[in-house]
Amino acid sequence: MTRTAYAEINLPALRHNYAIARQQLPGTRVWAVVKSNGYGHGLLRVAQALPDADGFALINLDDAIALRHAGIHAPILLLEGAIEARELDEAHAWQLDVVLRSEHQLQWLRACGLPLRVWVKVNTGMNRFGFVPERAIEVVQQLQQDDVCEVAGLMTHFACADDLAIRLDAPWQRFMQVVTTTGLPFTAANSAATLRAPLTHGAAVRLGGLLYNNNPFYPDTSLWPAGILPAMRFAARIVHIGELAAGDSIGYGAAFTAEKPMRIGIVGAGYGDGYPRAAPSGTPVLVNGQRVPLVGRVAMNVLAIDLSAQPQVGIGDEVTLWGDPALSCDEIAWRCGTISEELQCALTSRLPIRQIVADSHPRPLPDDQTAPAQCLAYL
Ligand SMILES: *Cc1c(COP(=O)(O)O)cnc(C)c1O
Numbered sequence: 001m002t003r004t005a006y007a008e009i010n011l012p013a014l015r016h017n018y019a020i021a022r023q024q025l026p027g028t029r030v031w032a033v034v035k036s037n038g039y040g041h042g043l044l045r046v047a048q049a050l051p052d053a054d055g056f057a058l059i060n061l062d063d064a065i066a067l068r069h070a071g072i073h074a075p076i077l078l079l080e081g082a083i084e085a086r087e088l089d090e091a092h093a094w095q096l097d098v099v100l101r102s103e104h105q106l107q108w109l110r111a112c113g114l115p116l117r118v119w120v121k122v123n124t125g126m127n128r129f130g131f132v133p134e135r136a137i138e139v140v141q142q143l144q145q146d147d148v149c150e151v152a153g154l155m156t157h158f159a160c161a162d163d164l165a166i167r168l169d170a171p172w173q174r175f176m177q178v179v180t181t182t183g184l185p186f187t188a189a190n191s192a193a194t195l196r197a198p199l200t201h202g203a204a205v206r207l208g209g210l211l212y213n214n215n216p217f218y219p220d221t222s223l224w225p226a227g228i229l230p231a232m233r234f235a236a237r238i239v240h241i242g243e244l245a246a247g248d249s250i251g252y253g254a255a256f257t258a259e260k261p262m263r264i265g266i267v268g269a270g271y272g273d274g275y276p277r278a279a280p281s282g283t284p285v286l287v288n289g290q291r292v293p294l295v296g297r298v299a300m301n302v303l304a305i306d307l308s309a310q311p312q313v314g315i316g317d318e319v320t321l322w323g324d325p326a327l328s329c330d331e332i333a334w335r336c337g338t339i340s341e342e343l344q345c346a347l348t349s350r351l352p353i354r355q356i357v358a359d360s361h362p363r364p365l366p367d368d369q370t371a372p373a374q375c376l377a378y379l
Contacts (some may be wrong), residue, residue, distance in 0.1 A: 004268025005236035005275075006352040008323070009041050011049040012359035013229035017211045018050050020227055023365055025194070028201040029054035031077060031187070031282040034063070041212060041232055042353065044070050057206050061087050061096075063152030068094045077119065079206075080129065083107050088112045099128035099155055106139060110148055118143070119155040120186065122178050124171035126159040126277040130185035133177045141181045153203055154178055161192035162216035164223075168197055192216035195223045213323075214340040218330040227365065232344060233323035236269035236286075238315055241307070250304050251296030256281045264295065265307040267319050274347035275321055278304075278336040286320040286327045287313050 012354040021030050033039075035058040038046035047056055047067050055075035058064060061083075064076045081099040091098050092114040100106060101121035109118065120140050123130030131139055136154070143151050146159045156175045160166040172188075181184050183204035191210035195217075209216055213230045217223060244250060246256035267285070271277040272297040277298045285305055289342045296304050307313050322329040322343070329340040336343075 003352050004239055005234075005273040006327075006345055006354055006355045008233040008235060008356060009045055010229065010231050010233070010356040011045070012356065013213075013231045014041070014049045014211060016048060016359075016363060016365075017213065017228050017231065018053060019365055021194075021205075021207055021210060022224055024225065025201060025205060029204035031055040031057045031075075031204050031206045032211055033057045033079075033190075033206050034067075035059045035079065035208070036341075036345050039208060039212050039214075039341055042345050043067070045353075045355065046211075049070055053095075055204065061090055064096050065090070065094055077206075078108070081121075082108060085112065088114060088116060092116055095233065097152060101131070101138070109143075110146075114149070116149045117152045117186065118149045119153050120151060120178075120184075122156045122175050124156045124158065124174045126157055130156065133174050136178045137181050138168075140178070140184065151184060153187060154182065155186065156188050157190065158188070158193050158200075161190060161196065164196065164217055164220065168193065168200070172197075172200065180308070190216075209341065212340070212344065213330075214344075215328075215330050216339075218328075218334055218340075227363070229363075230323040230325065232329065234269070234275070234321040234329075234347070235318055236267050236273070236321060238265045238313065238317050238319060239268040239302070240266035241315055242266065248294070253297055253298060256296035256304075261308075262295075263307045263311065264291075265305045265310075265313065265319070267303050267305055267321075268301065269319075269321060270299045270301045270303055272348065273351050274343070275303060276336045276338070276343060276346070278338070279332065279337065283332060283335050284327060284365055286324055287317065289326065291327065333341075 032050055032053045034043055034046050034056050037043050043063055053074055057077040057079050059079050077097040079099055081101055088108055097117045099121050100118045120136055121130035122136045123132055140151055158171055187202055187204040190207040191199040191207050194205045213228050215224045242264045244262040244264055246260050249257040269275050279298055282293050283294045287310055293306050295306050322332045333340045333343050
């Protein structure tokens with residue numbers, strides 16, 4: 001049977017987005033974050049689309065090993081370090097950098113006796129992982145004195161970088177306490193911190209969302225760099241055209257009722273494919289380059305759209321659900337009260353994936369841009 005929904009992953013767009021980050025961050029390494037199957041875009045697909053990446057960061061050891069098996073020699077950072085002692089042996093064998101974020105990992109590290117490259121994590125307020133500043137300083141000094149491993153640097157992860165109403169001063173000062181005392185290089189910034197606070201760039205930034213066209217501040221676009229492209233387009237075909245008379249409702253729960261006669265398109269995609277059931281009536285989809293609204297509840301395999309203003313659109317025509325310059329995943333996610341990452345990670349593995357491998361319209365990088373002047377104000 002022909003599948004009616006699919007995702008299209010645009011490899012040149014990923015490369016282009018990485019190149020923009022690279023261009024705007026001279027002097028800082030740019031690690032591409034590829035956890036959770038490359039934010040749903042495909043782990044190996046993303047990594048192989050970025051052959052010149054300075055490094056990759058992810059959570060699972062198995063994923064890191066898969067990258068090595070695929071011939072990727074760039075630095076790889078395990079963002080949460082080892083989850084059991086034997087993973088440290090593997091990390092050493094596969095030349096992976098590890099984060100050190102807890103006392104029990106410290107014991108494993110001392111016991112394993114391997115010269116690993118370690119980034120010591122400082123807890124600056126996320127309060128999940130990491131050492132408080134005073135303890136982080138002790139840990140670094142003891143590791144160095146006892147020559148346990150190579151302390152590559154310090155690492156932290158901000159709790160509130162994506163909320164421009166919350167300043168980063170307090171976590172930043174906590175982190176700086178450790179940075180200035182130890183004199184070590186550091187990595188602190190995710191996409192949001194990278195965009196809002198150049199001070200945090202350090203030796204390496206860890207970019208996930210930005211590479212996948214996910215603006216952490218959406219719907220605020222004031223800090224979003226020009227030229228970033230969608231890398232994932234979710235699309236489906238129209239499988240049926242129907243009519244509603246005034247007063248007819250459509251779909252489960254009769255959640256939408258027509259006020260006047262309407263032309264309805266039934267699209268072959270639903271929450272069973274990864275389109276969010278939470279999307280309310282009125283959420284736009286793109287047909288023929290035009291935005292038309294979804295009507296009624298999203299079902300497992302179908303959703304309905306209002307084609308009253310699109311008389312020429314018919315069965316078999318394609319609808320873009322997200323991932324076009326005119327319809328971002330951020331917008332759909334925002335209308336559903338979530339973030340793009342959740343939608344992208346939730347695409348079902350059954351969904352066919354098409355890849356765009358060559359750029360039919362290569363785009364030059366935007367003119368050299370410096371970070372917007374207001375950035376520092378947000379620290
Ligand atoms: C996921 C993750 C990132 C990347 O965050 P984005 O907001 O997607 O750029 C960076 N650092 C850590 C520790 C992460 O877990």
